Amino acid sequence: MRPKNLEKEEAIRSLALKIIAEEGLENLSMQKLAKAAGISPRTIYLKYENKEDLLIKLFVEEVLGAYETAVLENFDEQMEFEKGMKKLWLNTFHYLKNNRPSYVLMQYGKSSPLLYKAFQEKNIQQGDFFSPIHRFLTRHIKNNTIRNFPQDVLRALLFSPLFDLVNEYFDHAQRPVQIISEALVLSCCETVIKGIKNS
Amino acid sequence: MRPKNLEKEEAIRSLALKIIAEEGLENLSMQKLAKAAGISPRTIYLKYENKEDLLIKLFVEEVLGAYETAVLENFDEQMEFEKGMKKLWLNTFHYLKNNRPSYVLMQYGKSSPLLYKAFQEKNIQQGDFFSPIHRFLTRHIKNNTIRNFPQDVLRALLFSPLFDLVNEYFDHAQRPVQIISEALVLSCCETVIKGIKNS
């Protein structure tokens, strides 16, 4: 039996993300992807049932999965609040700034009904997506370290500015001066922490 | 000369937004849109040069324009910081929660290269998009009311949580209980204000 060429599978994934990042989700076609990867369209269908299946697997496994791993690296839910937050912020910042295609597809996940649905289903199936963060926040609410808000609200308050900063980072990457530095990110993180902390 | 039917133009705009919100930008086609509006595809081309032109005008004029108007209603850049922020937050919240299709297309504006480019070009052409907010923030930095960050960074810190809250609002609209109330939004706004204020 002829063995499968793993490089081709990798090419499919990475080029699909590249096309989406450069030309948009609405401009990704199976034939364009096959051509970019130097393979026959049929080869994509050996691994993926159809286009929808490809997009969802790309989003859930390649993007969300890798993102979760990167964000939680060296994070411990028992950490002190400020230390934990800074770890999460820096992990997210470093991962996303080095993986723009993943960032772009994550952004599409907030717009595209197909991807949005896939994200919610993953959450329901596997319990909470970022459960260590969930427990970290729950503990600090109980400890009275931070204000008491529902989890989803807390995430909006604590992490959404970071995503906008990553976006600014990419914007400035095409300009003469990059203003979004690690120091600035940490400074913003401190601002967010100051807002949510009790006392 | 036969007069143009304004209802048809309105139908094109509102149905395009509706299709995008329900099925995604990637599933909007000119023929589908024409069918939904009960008109010939040609009629769309009387008003718009091509699909790209339609999407950009929809985004810039219909969505961003109306959004800017709604957000700045009864806002005065001379307002005290807390009062101004709360006004901006409530205006945004009320407008978006009643205009989900606009919210969805705005989200697409953060992913789709086509729309993203259109947004940046509008900003460059017309100077700053939300200039009263720009001046409001600049003044409060000078007054030492708030921490000194670049404008784009400041916007990430001050307004991005609100967009996530609107998203949560729509999520909860399909569930038994709506947890995102005006009171909660104001409470989140206060949290953000507390973080950014000096002292």
Added chain:
DNA sequence: TTTAAGTAAATAAACATTTACTTATATTTG
């Protein structure tokens, strides 16, 4: 009567997916 607004149907290109075939190699067989 003029003319832009509008239509139905056509066009050509691009699309997702399939058909019919070829290739490479792990395993079996002589």
Added chain:
DNA sequence: CAAATATAAGTAAATGTTTATTTACTTAAA
């Protein structure tokens, strides 16, 4: 141990559909 075989991996080209856009015509009212 080498030739034969089986078989999934892979290809090129075709399928039928949908796409954006246009052509050729009709309609309404100033």
